[in-house]
Amino acid sequence: MGTVVDAPAVVAEEATENTLGGKKVTVVFVLGGPGSGKGTQCANIVEHFGFTHLSAGDLLRAEIKSGSENGTMIENMIKEGKIVPSEVTIKLLQDAMIKNENDKFLIDGFPRNEENRAAFENVTKISPAFVLFFECSEEEMERRLLGRNQGRVDDNIETIKKRFKTFVESSLPVIEYYSSKGKVKKIDAAKPIPEVFEDVKTIFSPYAPKLLFGAPSSGDHIHIIYAYPSRSSLFSKLVGMWGRCEPVSKHSIRHASSEHTGHWSCRRAPARPPRARRLNTRSAHAHRRPEKMTAVHTLRPQELFLPVEASSWAVRSRIG
Ligand SMILES: Nc1ncnc2c1ncn2[C@@H]1O[C@H](COP(=O)(O)OP(=O)(O)O)[C@@H](O)[C@H]1O
Ligand SMILES: Nc1ccn([C@H]2C[C@H](O)[C@@H](COP(=O)(O)OP(=O)(O)O)O2)c(=O)n1
Structure with missing residues (x-):
């Protein structure tokens, strides 16, 4: 078993009722450093627990490809390892949730800073059921990112270093915020993929x-x-x-x-x-x-x- 802290055996449903576009939704935020394995484990959760996976990074990359007016700005920020303004990312996430028939969502790579978090709660009035946090060393994440081979503009050593800095300075405070609310379930993400998924499964067993x-x-x-x-x-x-x-x-x-x-x-x-x-x-x-x-x-x-x-x-x- 990996270290799963602050994790009650059974997921308590949020006290607040989250609704979006007329449907009641359950949202789980999936956070962790770049390369910690968020996307990999989200794919497993989708298959086993019927959630829909919304990756903030994938939505932003799709926005660049679509030739939208924000495309160049988004691309430049991603290349610099910076965080795109909240309104852009929130709009993409909200539209994707409304369009999708499912009512259980994994939001991967969001919120990445306090502004993301507060703006999402203000705009959508949704608070997460819990936050799944993948913990991994920078050395291991760097090794994974350099081997990812997805042709991403940000998987180069220079941008990776900037992303790590952004993660420590801007994203960790979000984890601390949710931790103070008892909502963080921490996973030891340094282990091999199947072992990480065993720990993830324990957390998702209520679903x-x-x-x-x-x-x-x-x-x-x-x-x-x-x-x-x-x-x-x-x-x-x-x-x-x-x-x-x-x-x-x-x-x-x-x-x-x-x-x-x-x-x-x-x-x-x-x-x-x-x-x-x-x-x-x-x-x-x-x-x-x-x-x-x-x-x-x-x-x-x-x-x-x-x-x-x-x-x-x-x-x-x-x-x-
Ligand atoms: N537990 C793991 N052990 C080794 N490699 C992993 C593990 N989890 C993911 N990977 C690999 O590391 C790379 C980054 O994983 P990914 O899921 O894309 O991370 P993230 O979404 O957090 O950036 C991918 O090439 C993936 O196959
Ligand atoms: N909430 C978010 C999520 C991602 N981004 C941007 C900035 C990130 O470095 C890139 C890539 O994010 P993604 O989650 O796909 O990838 P990593 O976790 O960094 O591997 O997208 C953002 O600006 N705001």
Whole structure:
């Protein structure tokens, strides 16, 4: 286990209700020095916990590419390792959150200074559920950044040194601010990627997908009631288990706990026809079309509340 400090076992939901564009949102700020592994771990969190990853740096780089009027100013600031004015970054983050259907966001690389933090809270009225802080030595971060090979204008030794200075002078006070509010969960980010993710998983466990009920309804079908994170991650688990499978019906339902849940049936897809047969479109289509679902498991109310962690896939043995 890495050092996870100030981290209560269970994430307390914020006292304030964060709403944006009419939806209730959960925001986690992901902070750490340049190269500490924020983006790498955010990708894992997205896959396992159904968050949407918004990287402030990626949004700013996209803004440069789009040829926006602010592009040159942003590019110059990034090359100098400086922090772009808050209103620019906040607008990009806010627009991205409103446009996205999800209501759980990882905001990576923001807030990077006190001005970012205060302006975000003033403009959006959102306060983070917690702050995930990746701690890593400068030597290790420098080594990673020089090996990142993404063609970034700021991954050169001169700019890296400036970014480290900006991080210490401007970003660490933000961590201290949230630390004083008991919101910082610190991760030892110097370890190898899978080990860091083990620690991250512990922190995100309250957001783990829950398969509330899953059982075979007939030979090739599974009937599932699930809670977060998302249909797609559950679906990819099933694809992993069955090779190929496809949904045959899905409906959103609201659970008694008011957690978003979905009700989803899927079936094992027929094997892909051999190439020669696929040339005959009619027969190939007939082969691929899902058969009508014959029997759907009838759920009894108590079954709805069978808690099975999807991540452990304890249900696997019951899927036949
Ligand atoms: N725990 C780790 N150990 C070794 N290399 C890592 C680790 N985490 C990330 N990396 C690598 O370091 C580089 C920087 O990681 P990245 O996630 O882009 O950092 P950040 O988003 O914090 O700038 C990438 O090339 C990534 O593959
Ligand atoms: N809130 C933010 C986030 C990033 N930036 C700018 C300044 C940063 O040095 C660059 C790159 O940030 P990014 O988070 O992509 O990358 P690193 O964590 O530095 O590796 O973008 C900013 O000005 N304001």
